[in-house]
Amino acid sequence: MSEQGQPPETSATPAREPVFLLPGSVTAVVGVFIAVHLASTLVLNQQGYLELIFWFAFQPLRIIAASSDLSLAVPLIWTPFSHALLHGGWEHLIVNTAWFAIFATPVARRYGAGPMLAIFFVSAAAGAALFAATTLYSGSYLIGASGGISGLTGAAVRFIFQPVIVAQHPETGERVVLGRRLASFGDLMRDNRARFFVLIWVVLNAAVPLVPLLTGEQLSVAWQAHLGGFFAGILMVGLFERKS
Numbered sequence: 001m002s003e004q005g006q007p008p009e010t011s012a013t014p015a016r017e018p019v020f021l022l023p024g025s026v027t028a029v030v031g032v033f034i035a036v037h038l039a040s041t042l043v044l045n046q047q048g049y050l051e052l053i054f055w056f057a058f059q060p061l062r063i064i065a066a067s068s069d070l071s072l073a074v075p076l077i078w079t080p081f082s083h084a085l086l087h088g089g090w091e092h093l094i095v096n097t098a099w100f101a102i103f104a105t106p107v108a109r110r111y112g113a114g115p116m117l118a119i120f121f122v123s124a125a126a127g128a129a130l131f132a133a134t135t136l137y138s139g140s141y142l143i144g145a146s147g148g149i150s151g152l153t154g155a156a157v158r159f160i161f162q163p164v165i166v167a168q169h170p171e172t173g174e175r176v177v178l179g180r181r182l183a184s185f186g187d188l189m190r191d192n193r194a195r196f197f198v199l200i201w202v203v204l205n206a207a208v209p210l211v212p213l214l215t216g217e218q219l220s221v222a223w224q225a226h227l228g229g230f231f232a233g234i235l236m237v238g239l240f241e242r243k244s
Helices: 024-043 046-056 061-065 070-077 079-085 090-111 113-135 146-160 185-190 192-206 208-215 223-240
Strands: 164-168 175-180
Touching: 024 046, 024 079, 024 090, 024 113, 046 079, 061 070, 070 079, 079 113, 090 113, 090 146, 090 223, 113 146, 113 223, 146 192, 146 223, 185 192, 192 208, 192 223
Parallel strands: none
Antiparallel strands: 164 175
């Protein structure tokens, strides 16, 4: 007669694979992107969407309007940051979400959630500042996470191309992977891959204003936010590097 029972337990239980391979902070920000866009497209009517843009998009013209009515400048306190959570359509959202996941992940894993978010939002503000400097009287407004993501891209460039540092454990003698060091600004220019990446980034974005002269079509790409955010990320990432 046979009995039905449970298989014997083993001492070694295999670790569960995480549902998401992204760090929790990166997944949370992606969730915010999607939630805000769903709310703006499915919940708000047209008037509500215009109010959302009015109060949370970055509008450089407010700087000029403040000379006649100071209250119009109040949203400039938060819109250099809040504009990064808004997107102009699903394609815009999908591209930025993928781009964010790719470059926020190494930054979050190296420095943690707080520094990753700080680089993202400060870079978004830096991108907004350069956008304002070049579009002050145009009446244009800025939405999208690309300035902040550009900052994370710049931050990641400082270490993703560097060789992995391997040391020997003093007791066991085993090889221990320590990670990658943070490149100096000189190292960025000496490393072929890093230099090529930075130059291509700058050239492609700086060329955007020239596209209408060649094709006659205007691109709705905030190249200023990309450049401003990128260099902000390159500069500020060193603030979070642990001193050994």
